[in-house]
Amino acid sequence: MLIKRHQEMQALARNLQAELHTFKGQKAEQQMYRFAFSELDSRMGGLPLRAFFVKKSYELLRSKSAKSTFFSQKKNLAEFTVKLPFVFEVIITIQYLHNQILDGKAGVTTPEAINQNLLAGNLLKDFLYDYIDNNFSKRTSRIVEKVVRKAFHYVDMGQYVEKNLNTLAQFNKCHELSPSFISEEIEAFIDFKGMELFLESTYKYLPLEYHSFTETYFKRIYLTCAALFKLAAGLLCDLLQVDEQTKEDFLSFSATYGMMRQIINDNADVVPASHQLNTRHRPATDAFSDWNNKNITLPLILLLSDKKTEGVNFSCPIEQNRQRAFFELLLQSNALFISIHQARLLAALAKNILPFSGADALLLLDTCEIANWNKFLAPCLKTQEYKLFKRTAAYRYSKKLIRDVELASEQHSGEQSKEQVDWKFDVQTLFPAFRPHLG
Numbered sequence: 208m209l210i211k212r213h214q215e216m217q218a219l220a221r222n223l224q225a226e227l228h229t230f231k232g233q234k235a236e237q238q239m240y241r242f243a244f245s246e247l248d249s250r251m252g253g254l255p256l257r258a259f260f261v262k263k264s265y266e267l268l269r270s271k272s273a274k275s276t277f278f279s280q281k282k283n284l285a286e287f288t289v290k291l292p293f294v295f296e297v298i299i300t301i302q303y304l305h306n307q308i309l310d311g312k313a314g315v316t317t318p319e320a321i322n323q324n325l326l327a328g329n330l331l332k333d334f335l336y337d338y339i340d341n342n343f344s345k346r347t348s349r350i351v352e353k354v355v356r357k358a359f360h361y362v363d364m365g366q367y368v369e370k371n372l373n374t375l376a377q378f379n380k381c382h383e384l385s386p387s388f389i390s391e392e393i394e395a396f397i398d399f400k401g402m403e404l405f406l407e408s409t410y411k412y413l414p415l416e417y418h419s420f421t422e423t424y425f426k427r428i429y430l431t432c433a434a435l436f437k438l439a440a441g442l443l444c445d446l447l448q449v450d451e452q453t454k455e456d457f458l459s460f461s462a463t464y465g466m467m468r469q470i471i472n473d474n475a476d477v478v479p480a481s482h483q484l485n486t487r488h489r490p491a492t493d494a495f496s497d498w499n500n501k502n503i504t505l506p507l508i509l510l511l512s513d514k515k516t517e518g519v520n521f522s523c524p525i526e527q528n529r530q531r532a533f534f535e536l537l538l539q540s541n542a543l544f545i546s547i548h549q550a551r552l553l554a555a556l557a558k559n560i561l562p563f564s565g566a567d568a569l570l571l572l573d574t575c576e577i578a579n580w581n582k583f584l585a586p587c588l589k590t591q592e593y594k595l596f597k598r599t600a601a602y603r604y605s606k607k608l609i610r611d612v613e614l615a616s617e618q619h620s621g622e623q624s625k626e627q628v629d630w631k632f633d634v635q636t637l638f639p640a641f642r643p644h645l646g
Contacts, residue, residue, distance in 0.1 A: 212570045216254040219292065223258055226293045227251050230338050242323060243330040247300045253487045256574065257299050258292030260464075261439050263571040265291070265447075267563045268457065272447035287443070290342050294351065295439055297335050298358050302435075303488060304328035309366055310500050312493045332359070347446065354442045358435055364393060365430030372423050375501040375521065378511060381420040389426065396437075397429050401459035401560045402466065405552050408608055409505070412545055412601070417512045424508065425466070432472075433465025456562035463560055467553035467578055473497065473504035474546050475583035477537055479530035482586050495525045495533070505549065509542035516540060538592035541601060547587060548605040554578035555609050559616040 227247065234240040265287040304324045307315040315324050335355065339348050368389075371377075389397070399406055406425070410418050440461035444454040478484060480494040497504050503511070510516060516536065525533050537543040554575040561568060587593065596602050 208576070209570065209573045211566075212259075212573045213254070215570065216259050219258055219262060219289075220251065220253070220255055222289045223255055223293050223296060224251050226289055229342075230293070230297070230334065234334065240330065243327040243334075246304055246327065247297065247331065249487065250296060250300050250303075255292070255296050257295045257435065257439070259574070260436060260571070261292040261295050261443070262288050263567055264440055264443050264457070264461075266567045267571065268443050268447050268449050268453070270563075271449040271453045273449070286343060286347065287446075291351070291439075291442075294335065294339065294355065295435065297331060297338075298355060298435065301328045301331050301335070302359070302362050304331075306366070309370070310496055310502070312496055313490060314492075350446065351442065354438050358438050361393065361396070361430045361434040361438075364389065365427050365434070368423065368427040368430065369502055373420075373427050373503050375503055375511075377423075378417075378420055378503050378508070381417055393430070396434070397426055398459070398462065399425070399429075400455075401463050401556060402553065404608065404612065405463075405466075405549060405556060408552065408605075409549055411604075412509060413512050417508065420503075421505075421508055424503065424505065428466060428469040428473075429462065432469035433462045436461040436465040436468075453562055456560060460557055460560040460562070463553055463557040464575070467550055467557060467575065470505055470546065470550040470553065471578055471581070474506055474543060474550060474587075475581075476504065477506055477534060477543060478583050478586050479534050480527050481531065484582055484586075492527075494527075495530055498533075499524045506537060506543045506546040509545055510537055510540055513540045513542060534586075535592075538587065538590060541592075541596050541599065543587055544593060544596045545601060545605065547584065548602075548609070550578045552605070552609050552612065555612040555616065559612055 227244075231244060235244060269287075305328050307313050308321050308324050315321060336352060339352050339355065342348075343351055409421065413421060437458055440457050441454070444457060449457075475484075475489075476493070476495065476497045478494060480491045483491050485491050496502075498507060511521065519536065523529075557575055558572050561572065
C-alpha cells in the first residue's frame with residue numbers, strides 16, 4: 208500500500224468516526240439501541256475501502272463536472288468527501304450483518320445471534336434513511352435514497368441467486384438450462400463491458416457444459432459486490448453531471464473493480480483456518496464457508512469441472528480437520544491458481560479502463576494491488592504446487608493475457624487514444640495449443 212494512500216484512508220477514517228457520532232445522535236444513549244451500532248463501530252475503526260472508493264471517485268470525476276465550481280464549495284465538498292462515503296460504509300455494514308445470517312458466518316448460527324443481527328441491520332437501515340433526509344439537500348437526498356434502495360434490492364437478488372442457482376445441486380445438473388431468473392431492470396444493469404477478455408479466458412478453462420452455470424455465478428457476484436461500486440459511481444456521475452463517455456468508462460471500471468474484489472474474497476475463503484488468517488470482518492474459522500453453504504465460487508467451479516477430480520466425494524461439509532486435504536486438491540488441480548490469476552487479470556483490466564491519470568487515479572488504482580499480493584496468497588503461492596503450475600500452458604496463457612493488458616494500460620497512460628490501443632485480444636490465437644483443462 209502506498210504511504211500516501213494509507214495516510215488518506217486514515218484521515219478519512221477519522222472523519223467518518225466523527226460522522227458516526229452525528230449518525231448515532233441521541234439514539235446511542237438509549238440502551239435499547241446500542242447493540243445496533245456494534246458492527247458499524249467496528250467497521251469505522253478500520254481503513255474504509257468503500258468510503259475511500261467513493262471519495263477518490265468524486266475527486267476524479269469532479270474535474271469532468273459541468274458544475275465543478277459549485278461542488279468544490281466547502282459545504283458541498285463535505286457531502287461528497289465525508290457524508291456520501293459514510294452512506295456507503297453503512298450500506299455494506301447492513302449487508303454484512305444480513306450476510307452473516309444467510310451464511311452462518313462469524314458464529315451467527317444461534318437464534319439469539321440471528322435475531323441480534325436481523326434487528327441491528329433493520330434498525331441501521333431506518334437510521335440511514337433518516338440520516339440521508341437530514342444531511343443532504345432535498346433534491347440530492349431523493350437521488351441518494353433511490354440509489355441506496357437499489358443497492359439493497361440488487362444484493363438481495365444476488366443472494367437469491369446464490370442460494371437457489373449457484374449451488375452444488377445446480378452445478379451437478381448444469382446441462383439443464385435455467386429459465387430467465389432476473390428482471391429486465393437488473394439484466395440491463397448487469398453489463399460486462401470491459402471484462403470481455405476475462406469472461407472469454409475463464410470459459411476457455413471450462414468445458415462447454417459449465418459455461419451457463421459460470422455465467423450465472425458472474426451475474427450473482429456482479430449483484431452482491433460489483434453493484435455497490437457501480438451504483439456509487441453512477442450516483443456521482445449523475446450528481447456531478449459528467450459527460451456520457453466519462454460516465455460509461457467509469458461505470459465499466461467500477462464494475463470490473465467490484466468483480467475483482469469478490470473473486471479475491473472467494474479465493475481467500477478456501478485458505479484453511481489452520482493458517483489463522485483473520486481480518487477485521489472475517490475470522491479464520493469462516494474458512495470454507497462457501498463450500499459448506501454449497502455456494503459454488505470460481506475456484507470451486509474450476510475444481511469441480513476438472514475431469515481428474517471425478518472420483519472425489521464432494522457431498523460432505525468440510526470440517527477443519529478436512530480443510531487441508533481439500534486445499535491441497537485445489538492446489539494440485541491448479542484450480543485455485545487459475546482463479547487467483549483471473550482476479551489479477553480483472554485488476555489489470557480495471558487499471559486499463561479507468562479514464563483518468565494523475566495522483567488521485569494512482570491512489571485509487573493502488574487498491575487493486577490486493578489482487579497481486581495479500582496475506583491469503585502466501586499459503587497458495589509459496590508452495591511447490593505453484594512452482595509446478597508455472598511450467599504449464601495455463602500459466603503461460605494467463606501471464607500473456609495479463610502482460611498484454613498491462614502493456615496496453617501503459618500505452619493508454621502515455622496519452623495515446625484508446626482507439627490506438629488494441630487490448631481486446633482474440634484468446635483463441637494467443638495459445639492455439641491450449642485446451643480447456645487446468646494443467
